[in-house]
Amino acid sequence: xxxxxxxxxxxxxxxxxxxxxxxxxxxxxxxxxxxxxxxxxxxxxxxxxxxxxxxxxxxxxxxxxxxxxxxxxxxxxxxxxxxxxxxxxxxxxxxxxxxxxxxxxxxxxxxxxxxxxxxxxxxxxxxxxxxxxxxxxxxxxxxxxxxxxxxxxxxxxxxxxxxxxxxxxxxxxxxxxxxxxxxxxxxxxxxxxxxxxxxxxxxxxxxxxxxxxxxxxxxxxxxxxxxxxxxxxxxxxxxxxxxxxxxxxxxxxxxxxxxxxxxxxxxxxxxxxxxxxxxxxxxxxxxxxxxxxxxxxxxx
Numbered sequence: 001x002x003x004x005x006x007x008x009x010x011x012x013x014x015x016x017x018x019x020x021x022x023x024x025x026x027x028x029x030x031x032x033x034x035x036x037x038x039x040x041x042x043x044x045x046x047x048x049x050x051x052x053x054x055x056x057x058x059x060x061x062x063x064x065x066x067x068x069x070x071x072x073x074x075x076x077x078x079x080x081x082x083x084x085x086x087x088x089x090x091x092x093x094x095x096x097x098x099x100x101x102x103x104x105x106x107x108x109x110x111x112x113x114x115x116x117x118x119x120x121x122x123x124x125x126x127x128x129x130x131x132x133x134x135x136x137x138x139x140x141x142x143x144x145x146x147x148x149x150x151x152x153x154x155x156x157x158x159x160x161x162x163x164x165x166x167x168x169x170x171x172x173x174x175x176x177x178x179x180x181x182x183x184x185x186x187x188x189x190x191x192x193x194x195x196x197x198x199x200x201x202x203x204x205x206x207x208x209x210x211x212x213x214x215x216x217x218x219x220x221x222x223x224x225x226x227x228x229x230x231x232x233x234x235x236x237x238x239x240x241x242x243x244x245x246x247x248x249x250x251x252x253x254x255x256x257x258x259x260x261x262x263x264x265x266x267x268x269x270x271x272x273x274x275x276x277x278x279x280x281x282x283x284x285x286x287x288x289x290x291x292x293x294x295x296x297x298x299x300x
Contacts, residue, residue: 061085069098074105083115092122103132110136114145121153129153141170141177142185151193160201167194188214188221195227199234207231222251226260233266 062085068078079098086095096119103112117132133150136143147170154163167190174185191214198207208231214224229244245264249257 055089058085058089062089074101076102076105079105092119095119096123107139110140110143110146114149117146117149117153126153126157137166137170140184141173142190144186144189147190147193151197155197155200160197163197164194167197188217188223191217192223192227195224195231199231204231204235220251222248222256222260225251226263230263233264 062082065078065082065085068075069082072078079102082098083095083102086092086098096116099112099116099119103109103116106112113132113136117129117136120126120132121129130150130153133146133153136146137150140146147167150166151163154160154166170185170190171187171194174187174190177185178187191210195207195210195214198204198210208228211224211228211231214221215228217224225244225248229241229248232238232241232244242264245260249260249264252260
């Protein structure tokens with residue numbers, strides 16, 4: 001179909017709309033949002049401070065964290081603080097090394113790996129980003145943020161078959177993964193994402209089939225109903241799509257109803273850039289002795 005239609009599906013996938021329970025924008029935009037925010041000094045900067053003064057204060061704060069890390073390379077409060085400062089400085093490349101260390105120190109905390117993948121992707125290291133996503137998925141096969149991020153990355157690289165393969169593999173291993181750790185893989189979410197990838201390739205029959213399978217799993221789940229309606233809408237079958245949108249809206253929680261209405265009107269919501277700080281999860285209890293106060297980052 002048209003490039004405009006494919007772009008719409010790509011936006012939907014990147015934003016997580018209808019794929020990961022319509023939870024909103026995943027962390028995929030967080031680094032971009034933080035890097036575009038106004039730099040803030042770490043220790044109560046003056047409201048009238050000039051950009052040059054703010055940058056100078058941020059660099060002093062960074063040097064303080066680096067001094068702590070020379071003595072204590074695994075000090076996580078300093079590592080998180082350095083990441084925050086580098087993002088405020090719009091130095092994504094400089095945030096990669098401390099993020100790598102945080103991901104290494106917290107193998108079960110996937111958000112550090114997600115942020116690392118995003119930083120590498122923004123730094124044009126797409127292979128490094130893919131490796132970071134795959135590392136998370138090796139430990140947590142159904143991690144929705146990693147799946148969403150890796151699929152979006154592969155589509156950006158014009159590798160739809162690779163994206164399909166990732167999702168098919170996730171579905172093949174889902175049953176076993178859920179036996180080991182119940183509900184660790186949201187099968188419907190993975191099916192949703194696979195259906196969307198099929199739709200970007202105009203493989204409408206396969207998309208409809210996977211959405212129907214997801215609907216059959218749980219008829220009270222509005223997500224696959226939205227997905228199927230979108231595919232029908234793309235095929236110009238508005239009369240068939242309309243009752244599905246209505247049904248999905250009726251089943252969806254209140255906070256998602258407006259988004260479904262937008263999709264029904266052919267207007268996918270724009271991707272907003274949330275301001276999620278790497279230091280916010282988990283938050284440090286206190287700064288290490290000898291370090292500056294932790295840098296403050298914009299918060300949700």
